[in-house]
Amino acid sequence: MEAHPKEVTMKSIKRETMSKQVVDQIIELLTSRQLNPGDKLPTEAELTDMLFVSRPVLREALSSLETMGMIQRKTREGTFFSYRIGSKPFSIMLALSAGDIPAVMEARMALELGLVTMAAEKITDQQLEQLAELMHAMSLNTAGYEQIDKNFHRMIAYSANNPILEGSIDALLNMFDKTTNQIAQIDRDHLVTMQQHQAIFDALSKRDPLAAHSSMYIHLSQVRAKLVKPKLR
Amino acid sequence: MEAHPKEVTMKSIKRETMSKQVVDQIIELLTSRQLNPGDKLPTEAELTDMLFVSRPVLREALSSLETMGMIQRKTREGTFFSYRIGSKPFSIMLALSAGDIPAVMEARMALELGLVTMAAEKITDQQLEQLAELMHAMSLNTAGYEQIDKNFHRMIAYSANNPILEGSIDALLNMFDKTTNQIAQIDRDHLVTMQQHQAIFDALSKRDPLAAHSSMYIHLSQVRAKLVKPKLR
DNA sequence: TTAGTTCATTTGTCTTACAATATGATTTAT
DNA sequence: ATAAATCATATTGTAAGACAAATGAACTAA
Known part of the structure; x- marks a missing residue:
């Protein structure tokens, strides 16, 4: 008889809610x-029969998928599967990072560089x-300068x-709009910005992935530096 | 009296469901x-009182946000706001692209390059x-080669x-796993892969963003070419 | 003091009922 | 015959009420 029993590691068992199981099945x-x-799903009535769950549980799952x-759902x-996901869901999820401007900026930067x-x-x-x-419109320095800049990136x-x-990317660019609007006007040197845009454009015209990347990296590094300088290692 | 009335463009009005309005308010x-x-939200009972909606509507909104x-929710x-979003929601959303292997590959590529x-x-x-x-483990050509390769990227x-x-990125890498497992074994040339990993590692050691990018671009372009060659312009 | 039991709080699930919306079918008027 | 109005229907949208499940706090007994 051992004085100390063998140590046993057991995983906790977590049963998922019915609503989440319905999501997974769909x-x-x-x-x-x-x-x-694009395909049509069975109606709510049919799905409750097929999946043996109540209608509110099914609706919770469907609401999740729709959000x-x-x-x-019409x-x-x-109820139909979408063809593609718009920006709204990502905008919602980005709200978790509403207080973390450097992270938003670098997420945008990483995504745009790729x-x-x-x-x-x-x-x-x-x-x-x-x-x-768009570059020409920006050179006119019209009232919608920031919006045109955003459209260039988009x-x-x-x-x-x-x-x-x-x-x-849509959600990030939109959120970037909101974030920078709360800070002092950042881009005061339109000339430099337009030169950087031109370099990006030239690299894209040449269809040179590496040159396009390095031009964008220079440009976005400058945007980032003016917005916030993250602590580098 | 004009023979043809002025053309008028009006936007259609769409009222959002209560459940979506609750999501937006939260x-x-x-x-x-x-x-x-990390903060705690009011209880369901409190929220139904504050927002003047029934509990099922509120639960639809909360289920959406939890998914x-x-x-x-415990x-x-x-109910508490999360600190960060894991990979599960993105895995769900990626299911819409389950049939589009080139798009998955290029999404992963763009994200990893950034x-x-x-x-x-x-x-x-x-x-x-x-x-x-990880690179050393890969050089041993052990049974978990693919998993180690994945962890290197992760x-x-x-x-x-x-x-x-x-x-x-987690969701994309995981999905990439599933996708490539359904296709013939792709990476037969471990030596080339490891050399490319080494080049990436060297650039990262030098902390050279452009070199890291170009090394990764070469590596992932090869992975993509073996998987699928997208139609270029 | 500790262990076991009970209670309270909050989320999880279900049933039932009615409302709202959108579309196709039918009826009515011209 | 055609256009407009009305009605019926299919499906989603919302609500109320009841009970279940999970878990921590409080109470009781040893």
Whole structure:
């Protein structure tokens, strides 16, 4: 008989709520390719029968999925999987970082650096023209300067043509708007900004991913430095 | 009296559901800084009184926020804002792209290229050591090669130290696992992979963001080429 | 003082009922 | 025959009430 019993490590058992289990089962319809984006889901009545849960529990799950942009529910028509997620869900999630400006800035920076690299591979002539127009509008120093600047960045991000990251970048750019509006006007040197934009544009025109990245890195590093200087190691 | 009335453009009016309005009001607590991550929200009973909605509507909103990782609800304790969002919500959202392997690959690529750039600015000596250990483990060609490869990438992404993007990258790496497991074994040339990892590691050691980016770009371009070659412009 | 039991608090689930919305079908008026 | 109005229907949206489950606090007994 041992004086001390063997030490035993046991994992705690956590049962997920019914609502979360319903979410998982509906998502499984997508991952298993039983249903695809755009497809109609069974009605609420059918789903409660199929899944053996009450309607409020099912509605909690469906509301979750709708808030996350995964589905759209229409009275009398039914419930459909979305084609893509917009920016709203990411805006909601970004609210958790509302007090952390450096993190928001660096998240935006990381995302834009990656997207500009991909954009250099696949930007179209039409998109290049649109960028040129935006740059021209900025050179006129019109009233909507900040908005045009934002659209310049947004245009590049969209040129990467990645549906998965579009919602994120939109939410980050929008949040950046709100954040910088609360701080003193940052970009006072339009000339430098436009020169940096030009360098980015030139690299994109050459379809050079590395040059595009380094031009954007220089530009966003300057934006960051004026906004906030994170503590480097 | 004009023969043709003036053309009038009017926007359609859409009233949001009560549940979504509740979500927005709770989020506003964060963006207005009335509450912060970790803080306790009022109880369900209090919220129904404050917001003049029924409990099921409130629960739909709270379920949404919990599935999105924004809050955590505990029986008897109450409801708290999270400190950060894990990978689960992003895994759910990624299910919409389950059929689009190129998009998943390029989303991962864009995210990793941005994060490795930031990581070069701020990686710690300890993190570098951990990377070295992972590389050593990979050189032994052990049974968990793929998992170690994944952890190498994950370690770099974490080194960027950005709470906002951590959940995304985790979900993408995990999804990448699942996707590639369904395809023939891709990485047959461990030697090349390890050399590319070494180049990335060297650039990170020098804390050179541009070199880190270009090394990672070369590496991930190869991974992508073996997985799928997206149609370039 | 400690261990076991009971109670209270808050979230979790269900049933029932009615409301609201949007669309197609039917009826009525021209 | 056609257009407009009305009605019916399908599905989602909201609410009230009741009970269950989980867990920490308070109380009681040893």
